[in-house]
Amino acid sequence: MAQWKWPAFYTTPMTQVVLVGITCFATVGMFSAVSNLGAGGLEDVSLSDTANSVLYAMFAVTGLVSGGIANVLGPRLTLFLGTLGYALYVGALWCYQTQGTSWFLILAGAILGVTAALLWSAQGAIMMSYPLEKDKGKAFSVFWAIFQFGSLIGAIIALAINIKSGGLSSVSTSTYIAFLVIIFVGVASAFLVLPPNLVVRGDGTLVKLQAASKPHEEIIGMWRVLKDRRLLALLPMFFASNYFYAYQGAINTARFDAPTRALNAVLEGAGAIVGALMIGYLVLDIKWLKRRTRGYLGLGVVTFITIAVWACGLGWQASFDRARAKELPYINYKDADYRAKAPLYFFYYFGDACYQALAYWIMSALTNDPFTLARFAGLYKALQSAGAAGSFGMDAVETPFLNELLASWIMMLASFPLAFLVIRTIKETNYGDEQMIYAEDVQHAAMEQGGATEGEVGSIDKERDDIVAETEVKA
Template identity: 30%
Template sequence: MMLSYRAPLTQIVILGMASLMTSGMHSAYFSLKFANGATGQSTTVISTGGSPFYWSAVIAAFLGGGLLNIIKPKHQVFVGGLSYSLYIALSAIIQQSPPPSPTATIVQPIASVLLGVGTGLLGSAQAALVMIYPTEDRKASYFATLWLLICLGPAMGDGMAFLLDSVNPKFTVTTSTSAAFAMITFFGSFWALSMCDPSTIIREDGTAVNPPEVGQISSELVQLGRLLKSPRLALLLLYLVTSNYFYYWQSTAINVHYFSLRTVHFNSVGFWLAQGVGAWLMAWILDSNRPRRTRAVIGLVVVLASCCVVWSGGLLYQFLAYNDVLPQAGADLFGLGSTPNAAAVSILYVLMGAVDAMFQAFAFWLVGALTNDYATLARFGGYLKSMQTLGVTLSWALGSAGQVRPSDQCIVIVVLICLSLVAAYVVILALQDTSKAADAALLEESK
């Protein structure tokens, strides 16, 4: 069946394509930069600028949920997307005058903050719309569609880096390459303007999306403050933080630490493609015809079982195989320097990608199950993305500063997963089979 242009799923695909051409191409570009020999820093520092980016993204994502009730989603996605082309352009300038030059010293933190704000605005819009547009029985499928498109960007970038590094390890990222990626991300941000207004969207069951009247900044700030007092969101706080906390350890302690540069990119391709598989597996479970609470319990059990398998492997790797190779060399699956455990560690890393997506998919579905109200879900989306960004921020800050050893970080992750799943189960116990009655009461209160 052909989807109309104004169909909710079509709009999510348009949003996904905009994300692919902005944040996705940003990841692709810096995968090439990392392969270009910038091995003295992690890809995270190279592609974001570190601390200024993360903390500005946390704040912008939280506020972005309320902003979505004031401006049109396409304008928020447009502004968020522009930050990626601007950051790539500024990075090319910094490349010509690297630190500690005055130009780099001034431009780098400014560029990082701008990217953080843009990332927060784009991420909050993605999180909100993927919960607002679908019907109650399609929320996980919509997330999986969007997530697959988002993950294609870094997968493409690492694929290109793997091929280039295999053919010519000394290739360089030229100014022309930077300009090309800046133009692609620039086009992607304008692509977002092709999204329809939410007021014209009709869901598959015939219900209208019904965005609220344009809100006031002061009232939205009050509503955002009230989110922090919500018992359900307080219970989900740990789960949301955990859902992005483990990325830093996986990238640095497994992939970058253990493998050669070429194999890092090869593994990353599998990692990001596995994310799409994991998201769709959860969609199949969470969008089934069973009662909502039953689906939630099954989903939680699947996430728990998956985490037990891969993080048991993670603990075994950390305490038995972590020191198998010298960080300066790294195991190479395609040449000299491989170790007996290299293939197993590579598979473990890819499987972690699938489980990460399952963990995240459940987070989006669970928050989306709390209500169908547009204004509320917009704020929930900002809160969700902000707490997820807080998770990776804390993990990065502790790990990059050397305050927490990789072995301790691994244990912390396992403990966080266990505690967050318990908190998620408490939220599940209060789930109703539909949010329509609660939404009707909310509507009456707002009149």
């Protein structure tokens, strides 16, 4: 019986990266757009901080095992389950605004923490393992640009709807409806992503022979990850990578009115897109440099950007504190004072994209195995979320803004020397250390054992994988 044959372009790594980018564009992107409006579009900053603290705490706990769960369930089901929490959370924000149900918002935050860990583990494995080694920086750029384009579109929607509201500090009902419609499109798009055994790289190799892993293999695999000194050295970088979101959101809420918050979100989305494309294409994947040299260059660029941007932020922050922020009038985008603030929000997220790109690129340079990289991604998101939970908790008790800024900045700077030590261990290629399986060989093995025609094995399907797996066992 003939099997479904996927078009050649559909089984390429970059197509799959684009697809998972679309999924995150429509789900995480909409969540980011709401969050970037300042306190998630809520007037009650304390409630928003509490919900986010619970969210990231659950994210951190689930992230420790989400890579293994993603490997067992496969990318499609994992992505589908991961997207559902975003719809629930945005719905809970809407429900709170109309009904005042604060308990539901906190519960939705906890559920989202669990589902988001699943989504990001599957996403990380796809983005880091599917492309060829020479294209991993570009793969991040493409994914991050598409994903952040969701934040950008969401922010533009919010800006267009709220621009006439002037001093309104909460998000309108029509904004939430627009977000939810886009999110449900993202939920459905999760089923378009292919498992690693169906994806063929540009050199003719399969990403992985198996479509999924087994529970006992994940327990052993996670233990090996936790013993990897290179990953341990990256933990400070992981922890610091989202710590600053609480501070930036708090400043956005404290100093800008609603339309200007939406405009800041537009600038943040634009900065993230530009930063991702530049670091991936112009730094991390430069053709004429060796891989380790590209890593050093990327680290140097990210260090410079982090110092420059946050120094500018410090200059502004030194002019006010929490008490004074409550007394000062909100800044509107028409005010002359806003002209010096707008570039800061652009470059905050420009730098964020570069920082995230470097972290993902270093992890993806350590191995090409999708199951191992799913565990890496889970651990990355676990530590990242633990940091975010701590930062939102820090903001919830009204820690001085200056302390929040310094904590975020110093942790990023402290992570760079350890990242340098890990980059020193990167090999020019990992292909020689890992089993390479060519799609053509798998097709021939299926034809010889199953008696199928060439047209019937044109796609790399599960039946053929079972045949090849049996052949390897016999060998």
